[in-house]
Amino acid sequence: MAQPRPPRLHDNGGRDFDAKQKRKIAEIYQVLNNEPVDIAPLRRMAISEGGLLVDEIRCKVWPKLLNVNIDDLLPTPEEELRENSKDYQQVLLDVRRSLRRFPPDMPDEQREGLQEELIDCILQVLQRNPQLHYYQGYHDIVVTFLLVVGERVAATLVEKLSTHHLRDFMDPTMDNTKHILNYLMPIIDQVNPDLHDFMQRAEVGTIFALSWLITWFGHVLSDFRHVVRLYDFFLACHPLMPIYFAAVIVLHRASEVLACDCDMASVHHLLSQIPQDLPYETLISRAGDLFVQFPPSKLAQEAAQQQAERTAASTFKDFELASAQQRPDTILRQRFRERLRAEESAKSLLATKPRTNRFVKLAVMGLTVALGAAALAVVKSALEWAPKFELQIFP
């Protein structure tokens, strides 16, 4: 019989990595064991290299990041859930076609059971929140939660997520989603103006990034480990972080894009095929870095200009305000007022806050030290809005 050998790729690097990982796991458990749990270090660890590492930890930390009390879960859905839902047909079609989201070696029977749970989970959240509208791609988000934390917790987490991070995607129309997509080109412009101009000339638009944004990349990445790693990151960050991450991917592929024919089809085609071997940790760090250097408040005006008709010119006025704006009740009330005040707020956007030294410093650190420093910077910025975010959730 062969000697049992722990699986290792590279002896030294592997051991280092293992040790680092073990240390991080221990650290996370330590934080979790101290009541009341301190969310800040959890955020930091969700962002930093490797994220939350294993699903067992995700089950414990994701609820904390969303401020969900897992002793207070959504009830099991009622019998008539499906009959009473106007979205049932669409959800059914999309869930049936979502085979790729499940582990390939999962027995059919188990997968089918999970698909049923997925349908119920989606419909229950929609039923309890009539202000939310289903979109194709929402199922890609919900399935990720379902596979990691199980049905009841998933429903509860997804409800919180839907009324906050995903709120803008779930409007009756996609105008606000479009508006968020309008942040993409200004971010690219800040870092690589040539690439920006090339893409503008190609008139490629931003729809290639739509599925990335509204599914948090769940629709386009085939390796589930990458998906959950990104979810760790996004759950710990500002709701606009996915668009920064989208920009980072485009920037990462700049040379490919520039080598492409300068037309809509070629560029759209190239970009919508996401490479599966992206250097995720580096990109995450870079996205955090860009967020700190060019916070949404800085980009808001350019994003608004991207829009021919400025429907919701000021969804995100400031990255600190944004968390407040993601609140379901304020959003609904403010949306109307915001429209009235569109002019006014557009004016206030002209006076963007000057970048503080600390931001510059952290950003530079992030750029040079690559991992770690940038993650730290993101945490700092996340923490600036996190306390408000948490307060608002727990009145």
Add this chain to the structure above:
Amino acid sequence: MAADVESSLELSLSSSYVGPLPPPRSRILKIIVIGDSNVGKTCLTYRFCAGSFPKRTEATIGVDFRERAVDIDEERIKIQLWDTAGQERFRKSMVQHYYRNVHAVVFVYDMTNIASFHSLPLWIEECKQHLLTNDIPRILVGNKCDLRNAIQVPTDVAQKFADTHGMPLFETSAKNPNDNDHVEAIFMTLAHKLKSHKSLMLSQLPDNTIHLEPASKPTMTCWC
């Protein structure tokens, strides 16, 4: 992830040409495919571009793009198919951009789903709003004709509808292996018509996009 679905696309975008002259870029035929969710738009476009029925498809989010180069009368033409999301919310603010410069529109309904047929007037209306001219050739495709026992849209009803709207009707199946050339024939007929129709001459502009000159309503033979 749509890796399987998209893997066919390589065949077209790389135009490697070795020679003293810059490569003559092929003209492009841009076709947009619209219709309700689940009628088989993704399967049809995949079938035409990759030559087979996809093992599985996923909900299309936003707009997907597939392409295939064909030779028509000794001229190489790139047929670009823009496959769109069926859910209404995507159409309203998202898909608009992709109607730009289209040369033809393919409306698809599911022959086994009467609701998808009843949605057609909405699609037609919406298409009118997005397109600058009325003369863009349009065809109507009833898909899934292989499911013979489940047909809900009778051919004569569909034909009447198609006549009213001045479109040729094709009943087909993206799936049926015996229908091997039918899907192909639909798109090829469209390409031929677009290319040969005198008043639909595709004129090449310096920037390599092609524009359609005003044209009269196309008359095409029905295949069903």
